Amino acid sequence: MSEVFTRRGDDIIVDLNQQIRKFLHGLAEAILLGTRDGTHPFAHRLTQPITVTKDEDDPFLVLARHDVIATSAQVLEATAWSTTLRLDEAESWFETLQVGSQVLAGSFHVAIESDLDRLDPDDRERLRIIQGLLGLLVEVLDEPEVTDED
């Protein structure tokens, strides 16, 4: 069982150090910054029709809608320092971390030219951290609820 995330009924206890929490907060903040501007290339792609045909060079014209990503990122930004998450908040962590992994792998493009300087495409070390957290989070999100009586 994960020691980073522990299921307690409808809550998830989070045991993360401040450095990781600061990184997660910055990740959410940067995603929000990078997706709020409709003229940004990342958001610009959202204006394309979803229906596309496969192309050898660039089959994926649409990556993600900024509004739905922003909703989850806002939750992570607001709860990055929390030691207890509700399940819906944990779901938002899951969604934002998954999107964040794409950003850090260079698959998604968000604004990184900010004074935050927290997101670098192709950041493999931070990518591994996020993937590790995602794997642990899936375990507790999917596990049956455990109560004190159990």
Add this chain to the structure above:
Amino acid sequence: MVDPLETYPSGDTLTAVALDLPFDVVVWDDPVTLMVVVTRILMKVFGYQKTKAHRLMMTVHQEGRAVVWTGELNKAEQFCVRLHAQGLLATVEPSA
């Protein structure tokens, strides 16, 4: 690069196509997303049982893509948006 607007040059054409054809929601393999994460997203978005979601995930992993849902265009696009929001690479295309 294929311009989708050339593929469907007008909204009217797209509507006409949408009325007559089923569309596939396709999930594409990517080197980043964990396999357990893909499985969980398919369960969450489509309500699939874990066995079916795992099988589709393995198809994505082994064949590079998988048709994960087929139906009317409007609903296919909604599913596609939800998959995008979960960070998966997904497209909608006319069903073969």
